[in-house]
Amino acid sequence: MLIPVILSGGAGTRLWPVSREGYPKPFMKLSDGESLLLKTYRRAAIAAGKAAENAEILTVTNRDYYFMSKDELALAKVDHASAFLLEPAGRNTAPAVALAAHCVAAKHGRDALMLVLSADHLVQDQDRFVQAVEAAVSLAQQGHLATFGIVPATPETGFGYIEAGETLGCGKRVRRFVEKPKLEKAREYLEAGNFYWNSGMFCFKAGTILDEMSRHAPDVTRTIQACWEAMSHDSAMLEIPSEAFSQVPDISIDYAVMERSDKVAVVPADFGWSDIGSWLAVRELSTPDADNNRAIGDAIFVDSHNTYVHGQDRVVAAVGVDNLMIIDTPDALLVAHPDKAQDVKKVVARLKTQGHESYKLHRTVTRPWGSYTVLEEGTRFKIKRIEVKPGASLSLQMHHHRSEHWIVVSGMAKVVNGDRELFVSTNESTYIPAGHKHRLENPGVLDLVMIEVQSGEYLGEDDIVRFQDIYGRA
Template identity: 60%
Template sequence: MRLIPVILCGGAGSRLWPVSREAHPKPFIRLADGQSLLQKAFLRGARLPGVEEILTITNRELFFKMADEFREVNDTGVTTSFILEPFGRNTAAAVAAAGLRLAQTYGEEVALLVLAADHLISDQDAFECAVDQALGLAQSGRLVTFGIQPDAPETGYGYIEADGNTVLRFVEKPSLDKAQEYVDSGRFLWNSGMFCFTVGGLLAQMGLHCPEILAATQVCLDKSRVAEGQGFKQVELDSDSFKQVPENSIDYALMEKSQQVSVVPCVMGWSDIGSWNAISNLAEADANGNRVLGDTILQDVKGCYIQSDGRVVGVVGVEDLVIIDTPDALLVANKDATQDVKKIYAQLKAKGHEAYKLHRTVHRPWGTYTVLGEGNGFKLKRIEVKPGACLSLQMHHHRSEHWIVVSGMAKVVNGDDELFVNTNESTYIPAGHKHRLENPGILDLVMIEVQSGAYLGEDDIVRFDDIYGRA
């Protein structure tokens, strides 16, 4: 049986702010070994026996960043395919799109293994054994979920009451007392949010229990744009028809209604990395119970998790805190309150503060830019363009730009002129001029951009032509 892992990469990861942002969500967070949670999910699927393709469902704004992440670790030759959403409609729509797309491509006998992009599994062998057991159940038409054997009363997870592979009921996130009761009974498992089923089994049960979602997703797919190339496939969902897909989770829409659901109990070192406490548990503690990543100086500190990105952090006379320092935002929280970090994120979003959405370094299809400083009427950026990449042909109404090349060579369109700008040279782009920046070389192009004008927002951009489809 052909097996295709399907990675769901959505959500903001608001409980892991300030490292996680809307444009840099939790799956892109890098752990101490240098790999992101997304890369670990990709490798988890790619290393399963017989896997030749991995399908990822994500927001189209994250596509190019995600493709770069996969390229870093994909040394197995696995084909990467994508379904790109214009906005989220929850997991039922995503799973339906995957099932319908794979039915078109391979038929209804193919098996899907639905994985989250932001989970951590430390025991690959146990994971493979669980998948093998799930495939056996899926072949008989069952919808299979993976239940994690609980080792503590956890209030942040849903639970499954089970008898062997038989699901008795799904339970919402409980109170602490109820969670302890579940753990003591030995009958309950954590609901991991991972699933396995054949395309035929999935579509048949969705047709019974959530036909509106299935039908609307099929209409959307019929109107969507498909692109294929060497080693990749891509479906960009039609925005207007995707709005018509009812919004629901696969748990509520299908798994909790179907009579064909089985569970595979697992012990495989699973964590959903849902808070800074979960992240801190991945680091080794010192003699005072502190876990530290980055350049820190501690004095009379106990039981803290401290993470610093670039700056020295001094901590004196505190206990049981989480301190996360990034170039543009600082989080200080009591360890017992890390689930409430999402409330800080929500307040920033409600105020329209950029810190909920962007880091100072922002990834684009062509490379990155970093905001170095800004003030009244000016902004400084460091721009890095990958070899062979180019920005869109664009224009700004309210700002002019000076470009100074630090290393490499730039090919510049400035109004009606086309010119090459070498290291230590510069050019000036007046407001209202159509312009484009390209790196024609084989090394990274690094330049400093000085913006000046009455309005310097990122939305002051009109694109006329773009090789990445953003015009």
């Protein structure tokens, strides 16, 4: 049995302002409107040899991304026996893989195979990917830790490399892992012919990786065992205890095991892989015009060359510019030289230091019940567009510092306002004074859309006291 394990974490800071801490890279929509995570779910189901509705997938992600991940899983039509391992904080890939191995072994036995995939990678040739997985499965069944080495097309300096040795069944024995090289060294690797990009994808038996983890990373093994024993295992939503998880070393699976084990094999692969690590990678996904300009969204190029525009809500015009990347979102604009694409993360670091909210949230923020969009804000007021899914409900809550006016634009709202319960129809409104317990619910079968006008001395999102919540946030 092959169980896909999807590692879905990381803020994707080099893809700011589209990728943010509250809406990271796996959820980023590509030009076809699908997220990287959705594509990964579909790819994983096919690789496991299952129809989507019969696939079993284990997702390891942050607790804050559970509901968004579950929505993407539903879009992929994968819901059969799938489960989520929810981390209270990021601790790198070794702890995530170790806990996933415990889950798989407990449910299917130590000989069950794991296919470990990253949620934010893109694979363009599905058939070749499946062939590579079949080769990796063959190696894993023989007790090897199989990794996928991407045949390099260029002397890339942004990836780690794997040096391959003698042939080993359907793959090759790994001689060593190499850190990201300088350009001259990368050219040597390309010419040598036995170096591959390290994709960070793996296949092995649950028991094999647990044994190798115990052998090479005993601190990870000990602390993860404590986490596993402290967890409740009676649902598909497996929450990792914060206190126990805080004791786990922050280390990657490469450093913890793969670079130390003598059981590692590599499957050379060429299936159109990209880790979408920067705007340069995103740019290459779109078709250039005669002047080598590329665009996602509504863009106009006048006397411009080698320029990439990524727009969302408005037209972007580039006049007389050359070799630029322009990334436009409703609340943030990035203009960068392609040679500095890796430095976008420095912008995020500075925004975080300054406490600027745009490092974390978009104007539109996804919630388990739907979403809200900040339309305008100023001194003592904020205006939001709120959309609530059919059958969904916000928490029973209260605000100390603000009052709210709710105006229903479409749909029907069921409202708890203090001691009253009422229905508010389209073109009707209600007023929630500060200090009143209240709840908003959509009892209908269509989306509820409303405008919320907040007023008060403090309008921060942390001015929420939750009393009841169907999503476990109270």
